[in-house]
Amino acid sequence: MTITAPRAYKRIATEEGWATPEMMKMYVKILETKSINDPGFYSLWGFFGQSQAPRALDLFNRIQDMGERRLADMDAAGIDMQLLLLTSPGVQVFDAPTATALAISTNDQLAATIAKHPTRFAGLAAVAPQAPQAAARELERAVQQLGLKGAVINSHTQGEYLDDEKFWDIFAAAEALDVPIYIHPNTPSPQMIEPFLSRCLDAAIYGFAAETGLHALRLILSGVFDRFPKLKIVLGHLGEGLPYWLYRIDFMHAGIVRSNRSDGVKALKRKPSDYLRENFYYTNSGMAWEPPITYVQKLMGHDRVMYAMDYPYQYVAEEVTAMDNLPLSDEHKKMFFQTNAEMIFKL
Numbered sequence: 015m016t017i018t019a020p021r022a023y024k025r026i027a028t029e030e031g032w033a034t035p036e037m038m039k040m041y042v043k044i045l046e047t048k049s050i051n052d053p054g055f056y057s058l059w060g061f062f063g064q065s066q067a068p069r070a071l072d073l074f075n076r077i078q079d080m081g082e083r084r085l086a087d088m089d090a091a092g093i094d095m096q097l098l099l100l101t102s103p104g105v106q107v108f109d110a111p112t113a114t115a116l117a118i119s120t121n122d123q124l125a126a127t128i129a130k131h132p133t134r135f136a137g138l139a140a141v142a143p144q145a146p147q148a149a150a151r152e153l154e155r156a157v158q159q160l161g162l163k164g165a166v167i168n169s170h171t172q173g174e175y176l177d178d179e180k181f182w183d184i185f186a187a188a189e190a191l192d193v194p195i196y197i198h199p200n201t202p203s204p205q206m207i208e209p210f211l212s213r214c215l216d217a218a219i220y221g222f223a224a225e226t227g228l229h230a231l232r233l234i235l236s237g238v239f240d241r242f243p244k245l246k247i248v249l250g251h252l253g254e255g256l257p258y259w260l261y262r263i264d265f266m267h268a269g270i271v272r273s274n275r276s277d278g279v280k281a282l283k284r285k286p287s288d289y290l291r292e293n294f295y296y297t298n299s300g301m302a303w304e305p306p307i308t309y310v311q312k313l314m315g316h317d318r319v320m321y322a323m324d325y326p327y328q329y330v331a332e333e334v335t336a337m338d339n340l341p342l343s344d345e346h347k348k349m350f351f352q353t354n355a356e357m358i359f360k361l
């Protein structure tokens with residue numbers, strides 16, 4: 015299906031997955047040798063074990079194709095530009111030196127791909143939170159020398175969350191560079207995944223949102239946005255469920271602060287929902303559905319919600335048509351598909 019109707023906006027898709035053959039080979043090796051202890055990783059990539067399955071094989075091929083096939087898929091669905099994010103869990107499953115080196119080589123390859131098709135691709139840098147200072151330096155290099163537009167971090171890193179101050183050099187760098195960090199889902203951390211597994215709820219059906227929403231709330235309650243007030247975080251999937259919870263989070267957070275229940279919860283300068291409104295941006299990846307899109311636009315502002323497809327995982331051309339038909343003014347539709355992404359990622 016080719017969508018050719020003239021339109022007054024570019025479609026920029028802002029959470030589009032890619033991977034290097036090098037990283038995929040390393041994933042296969044981990045899976046075969048069972049050399050890491052994260053059931054989420056096996057759940058997410060274990061399909062390599064049955065890679066004859068048509069969907070697995072299709073994803074495996076599409077995610078690594080950075081040329082003709084990807085461009086043809088974009089043309090067929092009417093996508094003008096993809097913002098590329100190294101697919102989850104990226105480099106975060108490896109040891110620190112391996113992950114740091116792999117982030118550098120991956121970002122170099124991404125920049126080379128973008129240089130070949132500068133009107134079709136832009137990208138976010140991979141960083142290795144396992145080595146926070148090196149990650150901060152790599153983010154600087156990726157933005158200043160390679161022209162990448164921010165960083166992607168796939169939620170927890172081997173069970174650790176970015177609210178731990180040992181990671182905050184990364185946030186200091188992002189704030190200083192004035193680039194966003196996209197907190198992309200990962201499967202629930204090893205500490206929380208068990209009850210998800212037997213009903214296959216660990217991945218995109220629900221576990222991603224539980225994990226990533228938790229991560230975002232941990233960040234807010236840690237006070238990271240009081241320390242770095244200009245830090246910009248992007249969440250996919252319309253905010254991983256959090257927009258629905260604002261009232262109750264604010265109400266209960268105030269009570270927890272008053273009760274002095276934990277050293278882990280201190281008074282913040284503002285309400286939790288204020289940070290979600292002013293430090294966060296949202297994409298509708300995987301959520302091509304009018305009610306929550308218009309709800310998040312109403313709650314967070316039309317200038318904070320961007321279009322995303324989540325290629326190749328949710329490559330559904332009909333969803334693009336559905337998004338074209340959202341009940342939005344011409345101005346708001348152009349913001350959703352094009353100009354918000356241009357502003358936030360400086361495209």
Ligand code: MN
Pocket residue numbers: 029031198250299324
């Ligand atoms: Mn995604």
